[in-house]
Amino acid sequence: MSVGIVLLAHTALRRVEQVARHWAQGGCPVVIHVDGTVPDPRYAALRRRLEGQPLIGFAPRHRCEWGGWGIVAASRDAAQMVLDGFEDVTHVYLTSGACLPLRPVGELRAFLARHPETDFIESARPSDVPWTVGGFEQDRFDLYFPFSWQRQRWLFDKAVTLQRRLGINRARPVGLHPHMGSQWWCLTRVTLRRILTDPKRPAHDRYFKRVWIPDESYFQTLARRHARRIESRSLTLSRFDSQGKPHVFHDDHLELLQESGSFVARKIWPHADRLYDTFLSPARRPARVASDPARIDRLFEKAGRRRTRGRPGLYMQSRYPHDGWENGATAGPYSVFHGFTDLFDGFEAWLAKTTGTRVHGHLFAPDRAQFSNGQRFVSGALSDHAGLRDANPKAFLTSLIWNTRGERQCFQHGPRDTPGVMTFMAPDPNAQISVITGAWAVSLCRSGISVEACVAKARRLQAREHKAVAHLRARTARAQIRIWSLADFMRNPVPNLLAVTREIATAPQQHLNEAPVLQDLEGLAAFLQALRNHGLHLPSVGPFPQDGGEASEDIHARAVGGQGA
Template sequence: MTIGFVMLCHTALERAAEVARHWANNDCPVVIHVDRRVPRRKYDRLVKSLIDLPNIRYSGRYACEWGTWGIVAATQEASGIMLKDFPEVHHVYLASGSCLPLRPAKELISYLKERPRTDFIESVTTEDVGWTIGGLDVERFTLRFPFSWRKQRRLFDGYVRLQRRLGFRRRIPKGIVPHLGSQWWCLTRQTLSAILENPEREEIDAYFRRVWIPDESYFQTMVRQVSSNVESRSLTLSKFDFQGKPHIFYDDHLQLLRRSDCFVARKIWPHAERLYSTFLGDGAASSVVSEPNPGKIDRLFAKAVERRTKGRPGLYMQSRHPNENWENGRTAAPYSLFEGFSDLFDNFETWLGKATGTRVHGHLFAPNSVEFAGGEKIYNGAVSDSAAMRNYNPTSFLTNLIWNTRGERQCFQFGPKDEQSMIYFIAGDPNAQVSVISGAWAIPLFHSNRNFSDIRKEAAQLQKIEANFLYQLRQPWVKARVRTWTLAEFVENPMEPLQNIVDEISPRAMRRLTEAPRLADLTGFGQFLQNLRNQGMQPVLMGDFPTGDDPRPSTARRGRPYLVK
C-alpha cells in the first residue's frame, strides 16, 4: 500500500520536477498534468528531466484558467491514470506544482494506513461557508458563468446582474447537495473511483461545467454522495489573505512551516532555495507521527492580515494608503498645534520648548518654507523644508514627520496665512491637540507700517480663513482635542490656559509655571480694531476687546448699593 500524487502544474516546472522526483524516489507514484498554455519546449524539458523514473506518468493537457472547468477535467483524467496504472495506491493526494512536502513521505503513508477508509477533503454546505470572496455562494450553483471573471470582468458582472433581474435559476441535478471547500484533497481509491465511475457522471459534469470555480465544489460535493467517512479538512497547508489570495511562503517562513505539522504546503516561492533544500533533503523522520495542526500558526496569519489591513498607527503603506479611512490612526503619536500664540507672545517657541522639554517648530505650513525648530533645513527622516515638496502631499508630510519623531512630542504654529488643506485631516485626528487664540493674527497687522487700506483688506481675508478653520473645529466628526479662546479672553487671564496646555503636553512634570512668555505690546490695539470698524471691516474673532489704550479690562467695580436695617 502506498499513496499516489496528482500534480497540477502551470509554472516553475523545474521546482515541480524536484518535488515529483522526491515523491517518486520514496515509492509514491506521480501523475503530472501540465497546463496546455505552457509552451511545448518547457513541457518536453520537464518530461526529459524525469525520464529515468518509471513511476511517473503524464496526463492529457487542458487549459486550466482560474475558476473554470479545465482544472476539474485535468484532475479527473490524471486521477483516472493513477487508479489504472498503479493498483497498489490506496490514497490519491491532489497537489499543485507549487506545493512542497513538509514531512517525509513515510510519515504520510503511515498516517493514512491508520485511516484506510478516511477521505480528507474540506466539504461544507454553502450555508456554512464564511470564506467566499466576490459575493457569490449559492448563486455559483444556480447561475450561468460563460465569461471569465479575470479576463472579462465587465461581461461577467453584467451577465450575473441580468440573470438576477430576470430571475433565472439553473436546475441542480437530483440528489446533488452543493458543498464547497479547498481544492487540495486526499481521497481513498474507493471514493475516487466511485466519483469517476458514477453512471450519471456525464449529466453531473455538464452541470458543473457552468458552475463558478468548480474545482472548489465538484469533488467537495460528489464525495458526500459516495463516502461514509469524510474528514472535512485538508492535509495541505494553504492560507489566504482577506482578498482571497493565497499567502506565498518564502525562506524566512521555514520555522513557521515546521510548526504547522502539515504534510504539504502551498504556495511556495520558486526561488525559496532554503525551503526546497531543507524539506526535500534526506531528513530523518520523527519517531511520533503527529497530527497536522495548522491552527498553531493561525494566530500569526491573523496578525499578518491585521497588519496588512490596519497597519501601524500613522504609517502609510502601499497596501492601504489609497483607501481613505483605512488607516489605523492617522498619525503615530500625539502632537500640538498652536494658532495665534506666536502672534500674541514674543519668542513663544523658545519659551514653550523650555517649559515642556519638547521640540517646538515655527509654522510648518508657512507659504514659502517649512519652519523647522532651530532653522533646520532637513529634519528626521530626510524631511525637507521645501514648501513645494510639502505641498505636493501635505498629509504625508505631517504623518512622516510625526512617524520619524515618535517618542518626542512635536509642537508647531499655525495660522490663516498657512497652507489650509490640512484642516480636515488634523481636525479628525485623535492625536492632535489644537489650541487657538482667535483674532491674534491682527497683532502683526497692528504693528506693521503699511497703508491702512491694505491692512483692512488683508484683515478681512485672514478673518474669513480663520472663521472657516474654527467652523471645521466645531463639527461633530472632530476627534482632535480642541481649545479655543478669543484674544480678549486670553489677554485677560493668560496663565491659566498656558498652565493647562503645559500640563497636557508634559503630564508627568506637573509643575507650576514660574515664568510666563512676554506679551506683545498691545497699547492702542483696541483703537486699531475700532479703526477697522470705522473703515467698514467688522473684526469679530477678537472678542470684546477694550477700545482704550490699556488692553486689559479694568478690575475696578462700583459696589452695588444696599440698605442695612
C-alpha cells in the same frame, strides 16, 4: 498502506519530475496529469525522463482552464488511475506541480495511518465562505458559466448579468448540498471510490460542468455525501492574496515553511532552488515541531493590509490617495497653537518642558520654517527653506509628521504666516488646533508702533485670521479644535491652557509647577479702544474689559509720544 499522489502539472516540468521522483522514492505512487495545453514534445520529454519508474504513471490529458471543468476531469481520471493501479493505496492526495512536500514522506504516511477513515478536505457552505473574490459564493452554483473568465471576460460578465436579470436559478440534482473549499484535498480510497462510482454521477457531472470553478466544489460537495468522517481542512499550506491569486513562496521563506508544520505547501516559485534542495534532500531530518504555524498568516495578512490600507500619512511614489481616502491624512497626532506666543512669554520652551513633545516656532513663517532650536534641517533632511516649503505646503507638513513618527510635533501658527495649510489641517483628525483669536493685538500693542500704523496691520491680521478660523468652523472640520477670543481666554488663562496641554503630554502631568508667564497686558484695553476709535471693528478680540476713557487717551498719547521720540 500507502498514499497515492495525483500531480496536476502545466508548467515547470523539471520541478514536476523532481517532486514526482521524491514521492516515488518515499514509496508513494504518483500519477501525473500534464495540462493539454503543454506542447507535446515537452510532455514526451517528461515521460521519457520518468520512463521505467514503476510508481510513476501518466493520466489522460485534459485541457485545464482556470475556473473550468477540465481540472476536475483531470483530477478524477488521475485519481481513478491511482485507485485501479495501486491496491495498497489508502489515501489519494491531490497536489499541483507547484506543490512541495515539506515533511518527510514517512511522516505523512504515518499521519494518515493514524487517521484511516478521515477525509482531509476543506468543505464549507458557500454562505460561510468569505474569501472568494468577486462575490460569486452562491451565484457560482445557481447560474450557468459557458464562457471562459480568462479568455472571454466580456461574454462571461454579460452572461452573468443577463442571468441575474432573468432570475436564473439552476435546478440542482437531488441530495446535493453545495460546499466549497481548497482544491487540494486528501481523500480516503473508500470515499473516492464512492464518489467515482456514484450511480448519479452523470447527473452530478452534468451539473458541475456548468458550475463556476468546479475544482473548488465538486469533490467538496460530493465528499459531504459520501465521506464517513470529514476533517474540513487542507493538508496543503496555501494562501491567497487580496486579488485572489495564490501567494508564491521563495527561498527566503524557508524558515517560515519549516515552522509551518504542514505536509505540503504551494505555490513554490520554480526557481526557488534553496527550497527544493532543502525539502527534497534525502538527508532531510524529521520536521521540527511547528513552532509558529500562524506566522505565515500574519505575514500575508500584513502584506494584504499594506496593499489595501497602506501606511497612514504616507505619500510616496506608489501611494498617492485621493482626498478623503488616506486612511489618516497624516501619520500621527500633532498640535497647532495659534496666538499663544503672543500672549505668553517663553511659551515654546514652557510647552516643550511641560509636555515632552517637539515644539517648533512658526513653521509657516514667511521667511523660513522655524524649526525647534533654530535647526536648518529636521528628520528626513526636510529643509527650513520657505521656497521649498511653499511650493507644496501640504507635502511639507505631511513629510514632517511622517518623518517624526513616534514624536509628537507642536508648532505655532498665526495670521502673519503663509496661509493655505489650514484647509488641509482642519479636516485632519490628527490635528489638535487651539486658537486664541485677536491675540495678535497683544504683540501689536507691545510693538510700540503708532496706533495709526497699527490700524492697517490689525485690519489685515484680523481678516487673515478670520479666514483661517472659517476653515476650522466649516462642517468638514474634523480636527480637535478649540477657539477662544482673546477676551474669552483671558477670563481663565491657565485652566484653558491646561485643557490643551493635558491632551498632549507624554508623561502624566504633575500639577503645574511652573505656569507660563503672561505678557504684560497693561494698556491693552486702551490700545484696543484706540483701534476701535480709528474705525476698526474687533470681533476677534471679544469683549475685552474696558479700563476707562482716560486709558484710551493715555495710550494714544504714548504712542504718539513714542513716535516722536
